[in-house]
Amino acid sequence: MHLATYLGLLHHSLTTLADAFRQVGQGHGDEPDVWHTCRVLAGRVEHEAEALAPVVRRYGEHREVEPERLHAAGLGSTRSGAVGLLRDLQDLYTLASLTDITWTVVGQAARGLRDGELLDVVTSGEQETARQLTWLRTRIKQAAPQALIAAD
Amino acid sequence: MADRIADIWGARTPHAKDAPWPVRVDLHLDEGVAEADVERWVQSACVLCSNGCACDIAVKDGRMVGVRGRAGDVVNHGRLGPKGLYGSWQWNGDDRLTRPLVRRGGVLVESDWDTAMDLVVRRSRELLTEVGPLSHGFYTSGQLFLEEYYTLAVIGKAGLGTPHMDGNTRLCTATAAAAMKESFGSDGQPGSYHDVDSCDALFLFGHNMAETQTVLWSRVLDRLHGPDRPAVVVVDPRRTKVADAAVASGGVHLAPLPGTNQALMNGLVREVIANGWVDRDYVDAHTLGYDELAATVEPCTPEHVAETCGIDPDDLRRAARIFGTSDRVLSTVLQGFYQSHQATAASCQVNNLHLLRGLIGSPGSGVLQMNGQPTAQNTRECGADGDLPGFRNWANPEHVEQLARLWNVDPATIPHWAPPTHAMQLWRYAEQGSIRFLWISATNPAVSLPELPRVREILAREDLFVVVQDGFRTETAEYADVVLPAALWGEKQGTFTNANRTVHLSERAVEPPGEARSDLDIFLDYARRMDLRDRDGAPLIGWHDPEGAFEAWKECSRGRLCDYTGLSYDKLRGGSGIPWPCDEDHPDGCDRLYADGVFPTHPDVCEDYGHDLLTGGATAPERYRARRPDGRAFLKAAEYAPPPEQPNEDYPFVCTTGRTAYHFHTRTKTGRSRRLRGAAPEPWVELSARDADALGVREGDLVRVESPRGRVEAPARVGRGRDGVVFVPFHYGYWDTDGDRHARAANELTMTEWDPVSKQPLFKLAAVRVTKSADGTGPAPAPTTTASAPHDLASVPATRGEDDVREDVTSADPPAPPPTPDRTPGVLPHVAPKG
Numbered sequence: 001m002h003l004a005t006y007l008g009l010l011h012h013s014l015t016t017l018a019d020a021f022r023q024v025g026q027g028h029g030d031e032p033d034v035w036h037t038c039r040v041l042a043g044r045v046e047h048e049a050e051a052l053a054p055v056v057r058r059y060g061e062h063r064e065v066e067p068e069r070l071h072a073a074g075l076g077s078t079r080s081g082a083v084g085l086l087r088d089l090q091d092l093y094t095l096a097s098l099t100d101i102t103w104t105v106v107g108q109a110a111r112g113l114r115d116g117e118l119l120d121v122v123t124s125g126e127q128e129t130a131r132q133l134t135w136l137r138t139r140i141k142q143a144a145p146q147a148l149i150a151a152d
Numbered sequence: 153m154a155d156r157i158a159d160i161w162g163a164r165t166p167h168a169k170d171a172p173w174p175v176r177v178d179l180h181l182d183e184g185v186a187e188a189d190v191e192r193w194v195q196s197a198c199v200l201c202s203n204g205c206a207c208d209i210a211v212k213d214g215r216m217v218g219v220r221g222r223a224g225d226v227v228n229h230g231r232l233g234p235k236g237l238y239g240s241w242q243w244n245g246d247d248r249l250t251r252p253l254v255r256r257g258g259v260l261v262e263s264d265w266d267t268a269m270d271l272v273v274r275r276s277r278e279l280l281t282e283v284g285p286l287s288h289g290f291y292t293s294g295q296l297f298l299e300e301y302y303t304l305a306v307i308g309k310a311g312l313g314t315p316h317m318d319g320n321t322r323l324c325t326a327t328a329a330a331a332m333k334e335s336f337g338s339d340g341q342p343g344s345y346h347d348v349d350s351c352d353a354l355f356l357f358g359h360n361m362a363e364t365q366t367v368l369w370s371r372v373l374d375r376l377h378g379p380d381r382p383a384v385v386v387v388d389p390r391r392t393k394v395a396d397a398a399v400a401s402g403g404v405h406l407a408p409l410p411g412t413n414q415a416l417m418n419g420l421v422r423e424v425i426a427n428g429w430v431d432r433d434y435v436d437a438h439t440l441g442y443d444e445l446a447a448t449v450e451p452c453t454p455e456h457v458a459e460t461c462g463i464d465p466d467d468l469r470r471a472a473r474i475f476g477t478s479d480r481v482l483s484t485v486l487q488g489f490y491q492s493h494q495a496t497a498a499s500c501q502v503n504n505l506h507l508l509r510g511l512i513g514s515p516g517s518g519v520l521q522m523n524g525q526p527t528a529q530n531t532r533e534c535g536a537d538g539d540l541p542g543f544r545n546w547a548n549p550e551h552v553e554q555l556a557r558l559w560n561v562d563p564a565t566i567p568h569w570a571p572p573t574h575a576m577q578l579w580r581y582a583e584q585g586s587i588r589f590l591w592i593s594a595t596n597p598a599v600s601l602p603e604l605p606r607v608r609e610i611l612a613r614e615d616l617f618v619v620v621q622d623g624f625r626t627e628t629a630e631y632a633d634v635v636l637p638a639a640l641w642g643e644k645q646g647t648f649t650n651a652n653r654t655v656h657l658s659e660r661a662v663e664p665p666g667e668a669r670s671d672l673d674i675f676l677d678y679a680r681r682m683d684l685r686d687r688d689g690a691p692l693i694g695w696h697d698p699e700g701a702f703e704a705w706k707e708c709s710r711g712r713l714c715d716y717t718g719l720s721y722d723k724l725r726g727g728s729g730i731p732w733p734c735d736e737d738h739p740d741g742c743d744r745l746y747a748d749g750v751f752p753t754h755p756d757v758c759e760d761y762g763h764d765l766l767t768g769g770a771t772a773p774e775r776y777r778a779r780r781p782d783g784r785a786f787l788k789a790a791e792y793a794p795p796p797e798q799p800n801e802d803y804p805f806v807c808t809t810g811r812t813a814y815h816f817h818t819r820t821k822t823g824r825s826r827r828l829r830g831a832a833p834e835p836w837v838e839l840s841a842r843d844a845d846a847l848g849v850r851e852g853d854l855v856r857v858e859s860p861r862g863r864v865e866a867p868a869r870v871g872r873g874r875d876g877v878v879f880v881p882f883h884y885g886y887w888d889t890d891g892d893r894h895a896r897a898a899n900e901l902t903m904t905e906w907d908p909v910s911k912q913p914l915f916k917l918a919a920v921r922v923t924k925s926a927d928g929t930g931p932a933p934a935p936t937t938t939a940s941a942p943h944d945l946a947s948v949p950a951t952r953g954e955d956d957v958r959e960d961v962t963s964a965d966p967p968a969p970p971p972t973p974d975r976t977p978g979v980l981p982h983v984a985p986k987g
Binding site: 030031032033035036037039040041081082131132133134135136137138141142144145146149150151152 | 283284287315570573580581584585586769770772796904905906908
């Protein structure tokens with residue numbers, strides 16, 4: 001069964017995403033809304049990862065060797081300036097999108113297994129991910145024109 | 153005669169529930185001027201708080217010499233507050249700006265209009281060519297008239313095409329608008345001041361009405377002194393006069409720690425749900441989102457909430473019981489919520505309480521999401537702040553098309569690719585150098601914005617061209633490249649709309665001094681010199697005077713919730729203010745909105761598709777449509793999240809800031825009124841008695857308050873607030889001092905951080921430390937008549953003025969309230985789901 005592998009991927013993606021939110025928040029401390037929102041979202045992603053942990057442990061008994069390619073790469077460092085902010089937000093968007101589709105995949109397996117506990121975790125995780133993507137899209141749309149047209 | 157410095161609210165005229173509020177006409181004339189000396193009385197309304205009390209200006213020898221309340225007006229029934237009586241006209245001294253100033257060799261020197269406007273227009277054109285409209289920002293006020301906001305909005309949105317327009321309203325009223333958009337689909341006050349006369353319970357959320365809206369508070373006091381008085385509940389960390397009244401009325405004073413409003417509100421909502429006080433029929437028929445709201449607040453038990461907020465759980469239960477069991481509840485909300493953490497979320501919870509009980513749109517039951525300034529409503533509806541004119545939705549292409557047709561411009565010109573830039577972001581772009589032309593009109597950000605050391609650095613940037621348009625040489629004007637002298641209230645004509653949608657006409661009483669011009673004339677001059685044109689090559693702005701601008705605005709408002717088409721200057725002249733919507737079918741305006749429980753949430757009419765209250769992420773249009781709101785209100789939910797700055801070892805206190813009864817905005821006018829200045833001449837620092845004792849501070853000792861951003865030094869008032877909380881009044885600037893220039897304004901301390909939805913900065917919760925710097929020589933210069941009263945009242949001489957106001961309690965009939973329509977104009981009805 002490959003579910004354990006995918007739960008591993010999901011868990012890893014979530015911790016990577018949480019780190020990335022913290023990193024972008026700190027790297028763009030001069031954008032107060034980015035700093036604060038990233039911090040709030042990082043905490044909530046960590047909470048999702050914690051909620052997933054018991055399920056990971058349960059299926060982890062059957063865990064196969066995790067293929068090397070199945071993990072999310074984190075951010076190296078944050079960039080500076082208006083365009084740098086835009087690029088970093090885009091990186092977050094990419095990471096959040098990966099968790100989004102991974103929740104979908106895991107959710108399908110949960111349905112197949114009729115695993116109610118896992119499905120509850122997935123439902124709440126999907127809602128949180130939707131919130132992250134909504135905020136990132138909103139903030140990217142706001143920042144893009146000024147960064148690409150008027151910034152130095 | 154009455155001393156209205158000592159007695160802020162004046163003589164009582166008690167009345168019973170559902171009886172009209174009696175008339176009392178307040179009059180104050182300059183020393184040595186008798187009533188018989190007054191040559192003319194000129195109709196206006198006061199602009200020194202959001203109430204917008206109707207008044208007449210006394211004129212003699214071309215000067216304003218006094219003011220009198222208008223008996224027949226629905227807002228004030230003749231009364232005026234200390235600011236209206238003493239501050240609205242007494243600044244016409246000799247320190248006004250009378251000629252344009254331009255910067256030469258680093259110094260502002262007197263100039264003329266052609267030179268000044270040429271400089272403005274040249275820089276404007278250069279940047280439009282080099283960079284485009286995104287280089288331009290406009291930062292306005294809550295002090296302009298409707299005609300000026302609308303004209304500026306058309307110049308900015310249709311002429312230049314910049315999304316960077318916002319105002320001081322973002323510091324005061326943006327959350328009111330945001331909360332109404334999130335819950336009801338559109339800005340527009342649901343309630344009416346008449347609900348004060350009829351309610352059984354009155355809830356004031358973060359609202360020190362006794363000081364911020366003194367005349368409205370006298371209306372409340374008259375209920376509290378009459379038979380069948382309402383129970384008052386107040387949420388405020390300070391022991392205000394409202395809190396005293398709440399306790400005396402058998403209500404509750406809830407004093408949560410600053411930053412925890414959302415926790416408290418979730419607790420109140422949970423109690424109402426858990427006790428079965430919900431009107432399920434109303435909720436099912438007229439709202440969406442009940443299950444999510446109930447699930448979100450479920451963990452918020454009174455004990456849990458009480459611990460977060462630092463209150464007694466039984467107080468929370470009592471407050472919830474009053475809300476849940478009173479037949480008619482009126483709620484008001486102001487800066488204690490708006491300028492705090494999770495501002496929009498907490499304000500939406502107030503709307504939720506009313507929706508859950510179906511208490512909206514009927515006499516005595518309503519919500520008043522208040523404003524701080526009297527024309528704040530106008531900037532919101534005209535589009536000079538972060539909105540499109542006429543409550544139009546920037547994300548709805550049809551709404552943008554409507555504006556493009558009206559203005560005869562390409563829709564692509566009108567910025568609508570993202571939400572209009574909010575004020576704090578606008579300053580950030582200036583800080584980063586991408587906004588390089590900033591036009592500031594009728595406001596004083598060098599004192600009013602958060603984190604002043606940062607604001608001063610931005611204003612001083614070499615690459616930022618700053619235009620300041622004002623009546624006085626403010627702290628901000630000192631940073632300008634060009635200063636334009638503007639006419640003030642009483643010197644120009646226009647209309648404005650108060651917090652409960654009542655529109656007043658303010659006539660010109662006297663000529664502006666020197667070469668000062670009305671803000672409208674200045675904007676029209678800019679448009680002409682820039683040669684702004686429509687799609688057919690005709691001048692973009694087709695009007696030349698206030699009435700022309702008003703007529704143009706009426707067309708823009710047609711069919712929208714804020715419909716003005718039934719109004720005219722003639723109709724507003726002579727009588728009383730009229731609340732919009734006012735159209736052909738509703739010629740007397742509308743007192744309340746949403747009597748039928750149908751809200752402007754239909755996707756085709758709504759002003760906004762809504763946001764995630766935690767992050768501010770915008771709901772996509774298709775997602776909004778898929779929910780089929782179709783006239784139902786939203787019960788918006790959000791968990792409590794801790795504020796971005798909390799007390800810690802280095803900064804153990806929470807500093808909260810606010811307006812007090814004797815001053816308005818940055819004291820540009822009120823600081824020049826002898827009576828008001830005498831009552832609160834200098835800033836002070838309020839400490840609780842226990843905190844003062846622990847710090848070794850006695851009344852009047854000089855203390856230093858420091859945050860990670862700056863410091864304030866002022867005498868201490870040993871007051872009545874809660875422990876751990878320090879209060880510093882805003883907005884004391886430094887135009888009137890010779891001492892340490894940057895240690896007076898509360899905003900030296902506050903943080904650059906804002907609510908994710910309304911983008912309103914957090915002025916109410918900076919972490920600070922307090923140290924004593926010197927012994928005092930007498931009591932703090934704080935009034936004894938307000939929330940700033942000392943802990944030991946007998947130890948400080950009482951604040952007094954002089955007996956110079958005549959209060960005429962007449963038997964004249966109060967004005968009749970306007971009708972409440974069965975169905976709100978501009979709102980599409982429910983659509984029955986198919987199948």
